[in-house]
Amino acid sequence: MENFKMVAKTFFGFEEVLAKELNQLGAQNVEQGVRMVSFYGDKGFMYKANLALRTALKVLKPIATFKVYNDQSLYKGVQSIDWAKVFRVNQTFVVDVTLNSEHFNHSLFVALKTKDAIVDQFRDAVGKRPDIDKDYPDVRINIHIQNDICTVSLDTSGASLHHRGYRTATNLAPINEVLAAGILLMSGWDGNSHFLDPMCGSGTFLAEAAMIACNIPANINRKEFAFEKWSDWDNDLFEKVETSLLNKTREFHYTIKGYDKAPSAVMKAKSNIKNANLDDYIQIEEANFFDTEKETEGTLHMVFNPPYGERLDIDLERFYREIGDTLKQSYPGTNSWFITGNIEALKFVGLKPSRKIKLFNGKLESRLVKYEMYAGSKRTKFQKNEE
Structure with missing residues (x-):
């Protein structure tokens, strides 16, 4: 060919x-x-x-x-x-x-x-x-x-490829699946640590994180592609390609966990994860992130999409300050990434980001930020490295 x-x-x-x-x-x-x-x-x-x-x-x-x-x-x-x-x-x-x-x-x-x-x-x-x-x-x-x-x-695709086929229930302003996958790959997520989305909404980051970790093809659950209606459509070739990709999936030896304080979000996330056949890899709990603490040994990879104020009626200053306080006090040894469309609110986090990347969430200019929470103090970490 x-x-x-x-x-x-x-x-x-x-x-x-x-x-x-x-x-x-x-x-x-x-x-x-x-x-x-x-x-x-x-x-x-x-x-x-x-x-x-x-x-x-x-x-x-x-x-x-x-x-x-x-x-x-x-x-x-x-x-x-x-x-x-x-x-x-x-x-x-x-x-x-x-x-x-x-x-x-x-x-x-x-x-x-x-x-x-x-x-x-x-x-x-x-x-x-x-x-x-x-x-x-x-x-x-x-x-x-x-x-x-x-x-x-x-x-060749038809409907946009962010329509993966697993998400039937959505929460308020869910993150686009392609945007979620891009953020995860940009954050360096490769499945070699524990993963947490502390504000998981309808579970998009969780599903995309599990598919990356296990090397599952992103659109394996999709119902159709535009090329299936073309005159040169080759079903045997398609099945061969699909089988070859599925043969490259891999085992995952860590945990992927999601929290959300809204019972309706937890229910929707569980339903979407089940649709994606990923419930063996992912746990979802009803919990307020600000009342939680790190549960796993080793470095934790955290990625989330907090409310921007566009979506929910919240006290932004207090909310973003609580994000910073929770990370600082309860999540040592964590690489925390989140995307926000409220760039002003970032100053309330009270932590210095080690990365800040300009992205767009829909038409909204946003920032993807990374906060490195060291186990012990940052000074201790550097002293250890110097010894």
Whole structure:
């Protein structure tokens, strides 16, 4: 099978993490861009990327690139593609558009012009036209216009890859699964220590942490991918790729634990973890983090997503101060990471972060911070290292 170019889309800040994932999976010619990483692979690798990538939102397969200055050049460029090779007239399609161009400022107009060029070609060739289906299309076409360059791609994934397939119950403002996986990988989580999410909500960090620890493919629970409706869909190849990935799972010898003080959140998290077939690895308890203390020996890896004040009516100053106090007094020997959209509230934690990384949670500019809580005092640790 021959290799072709693909583009994996991701969130701002995760380009390096995604490139590393692709290299580890065996992609060729991996190149980072902004919110995307391009790479080469064959059809089997396209299946593998969709199944296994934790930090990709979509995997696109570019099929044409041309210059556009106005609606006529767009129409002509789209018409230059032989759409009969892409899908059949009795299949449905939809067009997604991303624009960054002074020549075009309405994505809906670009989508309509693209649709016209495609249906006109079919009508001229076979006297019939394919239908649009916005909800469950057989083929999802992606138009990306950057300045005067238009790239037409096939969306190999379908619905965004953060729809893992395990989360049916959600709490207030749950964290996106791709964002959660990216944060975990960025924090250095590899399954070689105990793990705690002290404000676990609907359990997304817990599920993603367990899948990373056991090397379980991120999208193994997903119901479908867009490429399954393509004319060259190869079910035997897909099953072979899936089996090969599942053969690389590994044992996990530590604990993954989640706390939440809301009984409804605990119930939802347990349900989602069960859906993901991860309940053997994860314990969830109803508890207020501020009343807990470290229970495990060795270094603890902690990752969480505290409320920002956008979501809950809380006294932010007091809440963030309690986070700092609890870490300082009750969690020695812990690497604690959390993401917050309330950058001002960080000063109330009362601890100096050893890392601070700019990310976006949806459209909200956020910070991922790391606090290293040493066993004993920091001074003692350094004295030991010097001896």
